[in-house]
Amino acid sequence: MIRYILRRLLWVVFLLFAVSFITFVIFYLLPSADPAALRAGRQPNPELVATIRRQLGLDQPWYVQYGRYMKNLIFHFDFGFSYQNGVPVRQLIFSRLPASISLAAGAAVLWLVVGIGVGIIAAVRPRTKLDRASMGMALVGISAPVYWLGLVALYLFSSDIGLIPILPGANSYVPLSEDPFAWFTSLIMPWCVLAVSFAAFYSRLLRGNLTEVLSEDYIRTARAKGLSERRVVFRHGLRSAITPIVTIFGLDLGILLGGAILTETVFNIPGIGRLSYSSIVRSDLPVIQGTVLLGAFFIVFANLFVDIFYAFLDPRVRYE
Amino acid sequence: MSALLTVNDLKVSFDTEDGVVHAVEGVSYEVEPGKTLGIVGESGSGKTVGTLTIMGLTRAANTTISGQAIFAGEDLLTASEQQMRAIRGDEIAMIFQDPLSSLHPFFTIGAQLVEAIQVHNDVSKSAARSRSAELLTMVGLSDARDRLSSYPHEFSGGMRQRVMIAMALANEPRLLIADEPTTALDVTVQAQILELIADLQAQTGTAMIIITHDLGVVAEVADEIAVMYAGRIVEQAAVGELFANPQHPYTRGLLASIPRLDRDRSSGLDPIAGRPPSLIAPPSGCAFHPRCPRAFDRCPAELPPLEPAAAGSEHLVACLLGAAERSEKQ
Numbered sequence: 001m002i003r004y005i006l007r008r009l010l011w012v013v014f015l016l017f018a019v020s021f022i023t024f025v026i027f028y029l030l031p032s033a034d035p036a037a038l039r040a041g042r043q044p045n046p047e048l049v050a051t052i053r054r055q056l057g058l059d060q061p062w063y064v065q066y067g068r069y070m071k072n073l074i075f076h077f078d079f080g081f082s083y084q085n086g087v088p089v090r091q092l093i094f095s096r097l098p099a100s101i102s103l104a105a106g107a108a109v110l111w112l113v114v115g116i117g118v119g120i121i122a123a124v125r126p127r128t129k130l131d132r133a134s135m136g137m138a139l140v141g142i143s144a145p146v147y148w149l150g151l152v153a154l155y156l157f158s159s160d161i162g163l164i165p166i167l168p169g170a171n172s173y174v175p176l177s178e179d180p181f182a183w184f185t186s187l188i189m190p191w192c193v194l195a196v197s198f199a200a201f202y203s204r205l206l207r208g209n210l211t212e213v214l215s216e217d218y219i220r221t222a223r224a225k226g227l228s229e230r231r232v233v234f235r236h237g238l239r240s241a242i243t244p245i246v247t248i249f250g251l252d253l254g255i256l257l258g259g260a261i262l263t264e265t266v267f268n269i270p271g272i273g274r275l276s277y278s279s280i281v282r283s284d285l286p287v288i289q290g291t292v293l294l295g296a297f298f299i300v301f302a303n304l305f306v307d308i309f310y311a312f313l314d315p316r317v318r319y320e
Numbered sequence: 321m322s323a324l325l326t327v328n329d330l331k332v333s334f335d336t337e338d339g340v341v342h343a344v345e346g347v348s349y350e351v352e353p354g355k356t357l358g359i360v361g362e363s364g365s366g367k368t369v370g371t372l373t374i375m376g377l378t379r380a381a382n383t384t385i386s387g388q389a390i391f392a393g394e395d396l397l398t399a400s401e402q403q404m405r406a407i408r409g410d411e412i413a414m415i416f417q418d419p420l421s422s423l424h425p426f427f428t429i430g431a432q433l434v435e436a437i438q439v440h441n442d443v444s445k446s447a448a449r450s451r452s453a454e455l456l457t458m459v460g461l462s463d464a465r466d467r468l469s470s471y472p473h474e475f476s477g478g479m480r481q482r483v484m485i486a487m488a489l490a491n492e493p494r495l496l497i498a499d500e501p502t503t504a505l506d507v508t509v510q511a512q513i514l515e516l517i518a519d520l521q522a523q524t525g526t527a528m529i530i531i532t533h534d535l536g537v538v539a540e541v542a543d544e545i546a547v548m549y550a551g552r553i554v555e556q557a558a559v560g561e562l563f564a565n566p567q568h569p570y571t572r573g574l575l576a577s578i579p580r581l582d583r584d585r586s587s588g589l590d591p592i593a594g595r596p597p598s599l600i601a602p603p604s605g606c607a608f609h610p611r612c613p614r615a616f617d618r619c620p621a622e623l624p625p626l627e628p629a630a631a632g633s634e635h636l637v638a639c640l641l642g643a644a645e646r647s648e649k650q
Contacts, residue, residue, distance in 0.1 A: 216421065217416060217421040217422040218422055218423055218425070220416065221414075221423065221487075222424070223377055224413070224416075225408065225409040225436045226405045226406065226407070227409075227435070229401075236424055239427075240424075240425070243426075313426070314425075314426060316425060316471070
């Protein structure tokens with residue numbers, strides 16, 4: 001097990017290297033705006049642009065730039081400076097991370113509770129009206145795009161433009177450390193909007209898994225023992241049916257921690273997602289590189305964590 | 321002696337999208353304390369559905385059940401779900417065909433045994449664990465204490481079936497239902513498991529229903545045999561009588577299709593032609609007639625009743641052939 005984890009960690013390092021390299025190459029090989037020109041302002045003169053280019057090191061060949069970037073990253077944990085405003089990227093990321101974590105974690109709790117709850121109800125009452133209604137709703141939830149749902153939610157409920165103005169709308173995010181209550185209320189709508197498609201997907205997945213598990217022979221054994229139906233479903237059925245959900249949950253959460261671009265943009269939440277969006281728009285390579293690496297980091301670690309956790313969930317899984 | 325379980329005209333059917341499946345079509349039998357009834361038939365003859373129904377495990381919105389199953393004075397078919405839960409695993413226990421899929425893969429053997437004990441007995445976990453270890457020793461597993469923390473996949477097929485037997489006997493049931501208990505096992509292990517079941521039954525005095533498609537299995541353990549075809553009992557007799565003097569063409573076919581060492585190899589096997597009938601639209605009259613080598617004009621038209629093979633005999637058979645014709649060589 002320890003050897004397996006060490007081997008996987010080596011892979012993680014290699015993978016992050018590969019990701020950083022590919023991001024860099026893509027930025028240089030594919031057409032993109034000139035960061036120096038963007039930085040120079042509205043009426044740039046060629047000298048100013050050249051000066052900026054030299055200051056940012058953009059006059060060097062790309063491999064020299066990449067080498068310098070990686071050296072700083074590895075030896076100083078330094079992600080460089082934003083081309084746009086000269087702020088250290090590490091500082092930018094760490095200031096944005098709490099908002100993304102708040103959004104992802106709250107939504108995750110919501111979609112797990114709703115998705116698992118609805119999935120169980122539908123699975124234990126298969127082919128009833130309740131089952132069909134909830135699975136139909138889930139299909140709608142999966143199909144609805146987040147940005148559309150977000151705008152509809154704002155239009156309906158936000159305190160500034162909403163028809164029923166009961167919740168703080170876009171641009172109302174307050175850090176948890178400043179005002180926990182305002183933090184909570186400002187995130188209610190983004191949480192719900194982000195959680196809808198996940199909850200829908202999880203409920204359908206769990207319903208499918210649980211329905212299948214409940215027809216297994218070992219469930220018949222559990223019933224033949226004289227266990228209550230509640231115990232049969234929750235202890236014996238759910239234990240098996242939830243295992244694949246855990247895998248997917250790890251990956252989904254990993255992806256979202258790297259920034260929920262659409263939700264953060266619709267609700268104007270200053271998280272990693274908005275940071276990457278604005279850095280792409282402004283060809284701000286160091287920030288792009290930083291957010292991409294952060295996202296990759298979360299995803300590969302979520303993957304690793306899920307694989308290790310799986311061995312605890314399913315005793316038949318053993319890693320050599 | 322009065323019967324422990326009396327099944328009376330049990331009928332079970334399922335509403336499915338393809339039509340109504342008549343799985344059990346009026347089955348009656350008795351099981352006396354300490355005795356073993358063998359129910360024999362092909363897949364889809366209704367033998368499993370019938371016993372699952374007695375356990376209350378086929379109840380569902382699309383299931384229609386009628387008849388009676390009187391167990392210790394109580395009708396199991398009309399008992400409440402709560403009453404059935406108290407009976408299941410305590411008074412009546414079951415052993416299933418495939419011990420690998422019948423044990424929960426994510427729980428240890430110990431946890432599954434402890435659960436079976438604690439659901440019917442108000443005992444501490446450690447007491448239940450001690451009892452579990454005793455049970456594993458009883459079914460012939462060594463190092464029982466250590467085995468409790470093993471998972472099912474760490475056991476061999478025979479060991480897993482021993483665990484299932486231990487679990488079934490945990491609460492000293494008065495009736496044990498064994499549904500194809502040896503089918504999924506290696507031939508060498510089959511004999512051991514049958515012997516174990518017979519030994520334990522002799523020790524505990526439990527009555528047993530053993531369901532199988534294998535006449536060899538019931539020959540070893542059963543006192544009485546009921547042969548089922550398409551949801552009905554077609555022949556029923558004491559084990560010696562049935563093997564010595566089979567009456568129904570189906571039973572004779574089953575016996576002829578068993579390979580035997582004491583027969584000339586060149587004579588070959590004599591399988592029953594055709595396939596088991598559909599239970600949605602079973603053949604008219606005697607359901608066996610399309611496959612029966614002795615069928616005649618009355619067979620597709622009349623449903624033969626289950627009657628004594630000879631006046632006053634306890635050997636029952638459902639066949640339209642006369643007694644003399646039935647025992648003729650084919």
